Amino acid sequence: xxxxVALTDVSHHYGEVTAxxxxxxxxxxxxxxxxxxxxxAGKTTLVRAIAGVIDPNGQVAIDGAAAAQVDxxxxxxxxxxFTPARRLTPRELIRHHAARYDxxxxxxxxxxxxxxxxxxxxxxxxxxxxxxxxxxxxxxxIAHDPTLLLLDExxxxxxxxxRRALWAELERIREAGTTMVITSHSFAEVDRLADQVCILxxxxxxxxxxxxxxxETVAGGHRLEVTPAPASLPPVAPTAEVVDGRxxxxxxxxxxxxxxxxxxxxxxxxxxRISWDRSSLADVYxxxxxxx
Amino acid sequence: MGVGGRITAEAQxxxxxxxxxxxxxxxxxxxxxxxxxxxxxxxxxxxxxxxLFSEPPSYYVAGYLAVVVLFTPLSRLGSTVARHRxxxxxxxxxxGPMSRLEWLIAHTLVTAxxxxxxxxxxxxLVTGVTPVxxxxxxxxxxxxxxxxxxxVAFGALGALIGSLTRSTDGVIAAANALALPLLFLxxxxxxxxxxxxxxxxxxxxxxxxxxxxxxxxxTVEGVVDPLGLVPIAAVMLLALFAAARVxxxx
Numbered sequence: 001x002x003x004x005v006a007l008t009d010v011s012h013h014y015g016e017v018t019a020x021x022x023x024x025x026x027x028x029x030x031x032x033x034x035x036x037x038x039x040x041a042g043k044t045t046l047v048r049a050i051a052g053v054i055d056p057n058g059q060v061a062i063d064g065a066a067a068a069q070v071d072x073x074x075x076x077x078x079x080x081x082f083t084p085a086r087r088l089t090p091r092e093l094i095r096h097h098a099a100r101y102d103x104x105x106x107x108x109x110x111x112x113x114x115x116x117x118x119x120x121x122x123x124x125x126x127x128x129x130x131x132x133x134x135x136x137x138x139x140x141x142i143a144h145d146p147t148l149l150l151l152d153e154x155x156x157x158x159x160x161x162x163r164r165a166l167w168a169e170l171e172r173i174r175e176a177g178t179t180m181v182i183t184s185h186s187f188a189e190v191d192r193l194a195d196q197v198c199i200l201x202x203x204x205x206x207x208x209x210x211x212x213x214x215x216e217t218v219a220g221g222h223r224l225e226v227t228p229a230p231a232s233l234p235p236v237a238p239t240a241e242v243v244d245g246r247x248x249x250x251x252x253x254x255x256x257x258x259x260x261x262x263x264x265x266x267x268x269x270x271x272x273r274i275s276w277d278r279s280s281l282a283d284v285y286x287x288x289x290x291x292x
Numbered sequence: 293m294g295v296g297g298r299i300t301a302e303a304q305x306x307x308x309x310x311x312x313x314x315x316x317x318x319x320x321x322x323x324x325x326x327x328x329x330x331x332x333x334x335x336x337x338x339x340x341x342x343x344l345f346s347e348p349p350s351y352y353v354a355g356y357l358a359v360v361v362l363f364t365p366l367s368r369l370g371s372t373v374a375r376h377r378x379x380x381x382x383x384x385x386x387x388g389p390m391s392r393l394e395w396l397i398a399h400t401l402v403t404a405x406x407x408x409x410x411x412x413x414x415x416x417l418v419t420g421v422t423p424v425x426x427x428x429x430x431x432x433x434x435x436x437x438x439x440x441x442x443x444v445a446f447g448a449l450g451a452l453i454g455s456l457t458r459s460t461d462g463v464i465a466a467a468n469a470l471a472l473p474l475l476f477l478x479x480x481x482x483x484x485x486x487x488x489x490x491x492x493x494x495x496x497x498x499x500x501x502x503x504x505x506x507x508x509x510x511t512v513e514g515v516v517d518p519l520g521l522v523p524i525a526a527v528m529l530l531a532l533f534a535a536a537r538v539x540x541x542x
Contacts, residue, residue: 083379087312099301
């Protein structure tokens with residue numbers, strides 16, 4: 001089946017700075033690709049390349065066609081640091097923005113989908129809280145029912161309850177068949193929404209796969225952590241490392257964990273906390289981007 | 293709905309946004325009134341005034357109108373482009389179905405409407421405080437057309453400046469640097485006879501001259517010459533297409 005979005009050897013430079021370096025990715029129709037990476041990794045540039053806002057080297061295809069030839073009504077986008085007309089109300093912003101796409105949704109219904117209360121519909125945008133403003137921006141991106149949704153840090157600045165409400169709405173949108181590309185610094189968000197995760201650093205794809213596959217292949221099943229790290233590394237676990245003052249052992253099975261604990265008991269170490277947890281995307285991210 | 297619907301939607305948004313910026317609304321209409329009060333009431337232009345301002349009062353009406361045609365569109369569109377760029381709104385424009393030319397037409401039309409209202413108020417003020425009568429219906433129509441075409445032309449030039457400068461401060465500085473010489477060297481307030489002969493070709497290069505001349509024909513001689521609008525209409529089209537090409541994508 002043809003992917004909804006396909007990038008082949010996509011590179012982009014801002015002057016001397018390399019923002020993207022031979023990025024190749026495919027996003028299946030109706031699935032969610034989450035792009036994670038440190039600040040300046042190239043996430044926003046990647047979203048812009050897919051949106052057709054920049055003209056990178058390499059190929060960007062949407063449903064097999066070049067990005068520039070796609071019907072623009074199909075795409076919805078939320079830029080990272082976006083502010084609409086500040087003196088307009090959410091109701092007016094949705095109405096006017098959707099009209100640019102020849103769409104005429106009920107603004108109250110669209111804003112309700114992102115959890116904006118009736119009391120906020122007619123209050124000027126500039127008088128809403130930061131979280132409410134971000135929800136209005138998300139609502140603008142989805143107002144014309146796009147089939148490809150590009151969201152650059154959609155829940156930045158939104159409180160936990162609002163974030164969960166927005167995730168539920170994004171799940172509903174995905175179930176309706178919309179393909180989504182999101183960038184995020186929240187692993188809770190990525191865990192909940194993503195079918196595929198791309199870890200980007202310095203414009204390069206470090207890893208891209210389904211979350212479970214990434215965890216399995218990069219971080220292994222479980223992770224052992226000892227805080228603070230003992231003075232020396234355990235000889236029974238040659239792959240152990242010290243990260244941020246903690247002893248960390250990735251892909252650590254129960255037998256190895258027990259051996260490390262026995263070794264610890266024989267040393268003068270006085271750990272404050274010992275944990276043996278299932279590995280997560282955060283571990284994968286840390287292993288790939290924070291390697292010493 | 294198509295192109296017309298998109299332009300209407302954008303124009304409605306721009307107009308609502310402008311009307312809620314009270315300071316902008318106040319100064320848009322106060323600025324030309326201040327000019328009229330200074331020249332028409334304080335200096336009392338006319339043959340008795342002597343010096344630079346010795347033409348009949350009706351001569352200066354075109355200059356008063358030139359103030360609104362020049363300053364409001366230039367600064368308004370320039371700062372609008374800067375504000376849209378700083379707020380990342382051009383990304384939505386680049387991704388959506390609305391073209392940059394449609395966006396520019398919507399914003400320049402709103403500016404032209406605002407300038408027309410300001411020009412009408414200014415004419416009423418002029419007839420109230422100076423011994424100048426209102427033009428005939430045909431003359432008023434031509435004046436309105438000249439004001440509207442001029443406003444769109446200078447609005448597009450403002451958008452061009454906004455696109456080429458990198459900050460809002462830069463837009464204001466560049467707009468002022470362009471507007472001030474244009475205002476005084478475009479047959480507005482200073483009669484060409486008072487300037488050196490070698491400078492005459494430079495005045496002919498100013499687009500504002502081609503707004504002022506047809507208006508002055510109406511206000512001073514009562515002559516309606518639609519063909520006099522051709523040069524400023526050509527400038528308007530050129531400026532619109534040039535600005536639409538350079539509007540930011542990010």
